[in-house]
Amino acid sequence: MRFLAAFLFFVAFGAAAQPYPSKPIRFLAGYPPGGGVDNVARALGEKLSARLGQQIVVENRPGAGGAIANDAAAKSAPDGYTLLIGPIGTNAILQYSLPKRAYDFGRDIAPVSRVGYGTIIFVVPAASKAQSVKEFVALAKASPGKLTFASSGTGALIHLTGELFKQAVGVDLLHVPYKGTTQILPDLLDGRIDLALDSAPAYLTHLKAGRVRAMAVASPRRSALMPELPTMAEAGVPGVVSQTDYAVYAPAATPREVVALLNREVNAVLQMEDFRARMASLGIEVAGGTPESLQVEYAEELAKWGKVIRDAKLKFE
Numbered sequence: 001m002r003f004l005a006a007f008l009f010f011v012a013f014g015a016a017a018q019p020y021p022s023k024p025i026r027f028l029a030g031y032p033p034g035g036g037v038d039n040v041a042r043a044l045g046e047k048l049s050a051r052l053g054q055q056i057v058v059e060n061r062p063g064a065g066g067a068i069a070n071d072a073a074a075k076s077a078p079d080g081y082t083l084l085i086g087p088i089g090t091n092a093i094l095q096y097s098l099p100k101r102a103y104d105f106g107r108d109i110a111p112v113s114r115v116g117y118g119t120i121i122f123v124v125p126a127a128s129k130a131q132s133v134k135e136f137v138a139l140a141k142a143s144p145g146k147l148t149f150a151s152s153g154t155g156a157l158i159h160l161t162g163e164l165f166k167q168a169v170g171v172d173l174l175h176v177p178y179k180g181t182t183q184i185l186p187d188l189l190d191g192r193i194d195l196a197l198d199s200a201p202a203y204l205t206h207l208k209a210g211r212v213r214a215m216a217v218a219s220p221r222r223s224a225l226m227p228e229l230p231t232m233a234e235a236g237v238p239g240v241v242s243q244t245d246y247a248v249y250a251p252a253a254t255p256r257e258v259v260a261l262l263n264r265e266v267n268a269v270l271q272m273e274d275f276r277a278r279m280a281s282l283g284i285e286v287a288g289g290t291p292e293s294l295q296v297e298y299a300e301e302l303a304k305w306g307k308v309i310r311d312a313k314l315k316f317e
Helices: 002-016 036-052 064-075 088-097 133-142 157-169 181-189 200-208 256-270 273-281 291-311
Strands: 025-029 056-060 082-086 109-118 120-125 148-151 174-177 195-199 212-217 245-251 284-286
Touching: 025 036, 025 064, 036 056, 036 082, 036 109, 036 245, 036 256, 036 273, 064 082, 064 088, 064 109, 064 245, 082 088, 082 109, 088 157, 088 245, 088 291, 109 256, 109 291, 120 133, 120 157, 120 181, 120 200, 133 212, 148 157, 148 181, 157 174, 157 195, 157 291, 181 195, 181 200, 195 200, 200 212, 245 256, 256 273, 273 284
Parallel strands: 025 056, 025 082, 148 174, 148 195
Antiparallel strands: 082 245, 109 245, 109 284, 120 195, 120 212
């Protein structure tokens, strides 16, 4: 028995002493294949896999605005072998829009690294009478409650970006929720919807063809994707800042040294020219950072969207 106990001890000790990572890593993506989060997860996973010497498998867990993947990550072992790829802003919003969720993002999920930002544009039909954001605001003020803005779902980032715009300029717009951008496009192209503050990539082909018109970006700075467009502040509407975003997280209590290693490796991938070019083709501007800066950003987004929700008097069950 003593020989068996000694053998088991050395086996366990040897396993515990294995350097990280010693087996495949799982990326949880809370959205379907083909979308922004999925594309980022696969591109990042490919590069990280080569650097870490382990396979990285992307596992799509769509549903509930990303909350299903978040819940799975929160319940996973904090060993660095399950990571979450998702957005800061949307995860902050979910803290309000899903009051009955089983996890708390700030408590149960640990930040690893920022990956980048996508661009949200202020876009109207080609036939719109407004030629600028200021002209759109004037039209909206002249006809309260008559002009419409589209979103890809009530309570999600795009909806709340529209609410943020309404609050910033003091206009009454009618919110029309859809199930996604692909459903918004036909009505915007035909002029049945007056405005979308939405993620840029789906609109690029239509912008080039002149079927819709973009007037500004909601980013804090001009976008490399469309540098000719002013920011909302430059267009005369300060305070409207919103963007899609991508970051890496781990379950809370993941060892600090593992988080530090992952942060270092993610930031190394972000410097690769081919990775940056691939992100640029998706309309994503690469931006790294520390776990601490990611945590600060989450707190800022939590406060920002909480105020928007309260001021809009939105109720979620």
